[in-house]
Amino acid sequence: MSTLADVFRGQAQHFEALGSPVYARLAEHLADDPLPALPLVGNDERWDVPLRLFAAVHYLVLSGDAPDALSGHFEDFAAALVEHEDALRARVETHGVQTNEVQRCTMLLPTFLAATAATGLPLELIELGPSAGLNLLVDRYRYRYANGSFGPADALLELTVEERGERVPAAVLERELVIRRRRGIDLAPVDATTADGYLLLRSFIWPGLDERVARLDAAVETLRRTPERPELIAGDYTEVLPALLADRPADALTVVFETFSTIYLPEVVARQLAEALEAAAGDGRPLAWASVRRWELGAGTDAAFELELRVWPGAEQVVARVDPHGNTLDWRP
Numbered sequence: 001m002s003t004l005a006d007v008f009r010g011q012a013q014h015f016e017a018l019g020s021p022v023y024a025r026l027a028e029h030l031a032d033d034p035l036p037a038l039p040l041v042g043n044d045e046r047w048d049v050p051l052r053l054f055a056a057v058h059y060l061v062l063s064g065d066a067p068d069a070l071s072g073h074f075e076d077f078a079a080a081l082v083e084h085e086d087a088l089r090a091r092v093e094t095h096g097v098q099t100n101e102v103q104r105c106t107m108l109l110p111t112f113l114a115a116t117a118a119t120g121l122p123l124e125l126i127e128l129g130p131s132a133g134l135n136l137l138v139d140r141y142r143y144r145y146a147n148g149s150f151g152p153a154d155a156l157l158e159l160t161v162e163e164r165g166e167r168v169p170a171a172v173l174e175r176e177l178v179i180r181r182r183r184g185i186d187l188a189p190v191d192a193t194t195a196d197g198y199l200l201l202r203s204f205i206w207p208g209l210d211e212r213v214a215r216l217d218a219a220v221e222t223l224r225r226t227p228e229r230p231e232l233i234a235g236d237y238t239e240v241l242p243a244l245l246a247d248r249p250a251d252a253l254t255v256v257f258e259t260f261s262t263i264y265l266p267e268v269v270a271r272q273l274a275e276a277l278e279a280a281a282g283d284g285r286p287l288a289w290a291s292v293r294r295w296e297l298g299a300g301t302d303a304a305f306e307l308e309l310r311v312w313p314g315a316e317q318v319v320a321r322v323d324p325h326g327n328t329l330d331w332r333p
Ligand SMILES: C[S@@+](CC[C@H](N)C(=O)[O-])C[C@H]1O[C@@H](n2cnc3c(N)ncnc32)[C@H](O)[C@@H]1O
Pocket: 097, 098, 099, 100, 101, 102, 104, 128, 129, 130, 131, 132, 135, 185, 186, 187, 188, 189, 235, 236, 237, 238, 258, 259, 260, 261
C-alpha cells in the first residue's frame, strides 16, 4: 500500500524530470511532512493526488486569490492551504486531472491522413475524452515535419515534433484532409473559451512548462475564431458511443479516436468498448479506430506508447511509436 508520503515522493521525481522544480520542491517537502496536505486530501492516496492538489492551488494563484502560494517558499504554500482550505478541498474533490495537450496532434494528423488514404472519404471525428476539444481542431494548426509541412500558413499555432527512426513521408503530408464533423464525448467537457474553463486547463500545466502554456493559448484562440466549434457531449463514452455509431453515415469515414483516456479504463470496460466498435463495424458502414496504448517493449524509454489505427474491414496497424506528450514520433509506414 502506498502512503501519501510515497505518492508525493514519487511525483516529486516526475516534476523534477519533466521540468517543474517548483512543484518538485513542494512535493519533496510534503513527502517528508504530509501534515499540511491532510485536511485537504483526507485519506485519498491515489497517484494523482499531488497533481490535483497543486492544480487547485495553481488555480487560486492564477485567479489572483492566493498570488504568492507558488512563490517557491513552502511557508507561502502552507499558508494558502490553511487560508483557502474549503475552496481547495472542493476543487481537489471535484476536478480529476484535466489537460488537453495539442502537441498530441503531431501524432493524430498523419494518422487521420492515413485513414483518409485508406478510403478516400471525408472524415467524421468522434473523440473519446476530448477535454476541451482542442485536438478536434487538428486541421486548423500548422505542422512542420522533417519531410514537409501541413496546415494553413496563417495558423496561430505551429507544431513541430522530434522524429525518430522513420519520418512521416512527404506523400502523406501532401494529402488533403477533409473533416466534415467533429464531436467528442467527455465526462467533464471544458469550455476553454470561458474564463473558468481556461483557468482550469491552465491550472493543470505545471509552473515552468511555458511552452505548453503558449500552445494552450494559441489553441484556445484558434477555438475562439472557429465559427463551427466541435460538439462536446457530456457523458460516459462507454455509454454514449454505441448510439453515435448506430447513427453514423455511409458516405463518410467515422473515425473514433482517443489519446490518453482509455488507457485508464479497467480492462473489462476497455474490452467492452472494443467489442462495441467491432460490432458496429459489422454493419459495413465506414469506421476507423485510432488509439494510444502501452508498448511493452518501450517500457523504460520515453516512447513507451504505440498509436494503433484500424480502418475496417482492414486489420489493426501500429502507425507510430510516441511519448505521452507527443514530443517524439516514430512513424511506422
Ligand atoms: C488525460 S485527459 C486527455 C484529454 C485529451 N484526450 C488529450 O489528449 O489532451 C482524459 C480525458 O478523458 C475524460 N474521460 C475519462 N474517462 C472518461 C469516460 N469514461 N467517458 C468520457 N470521458 C472520459 C476525462 O474527463 C478527461 O477529459
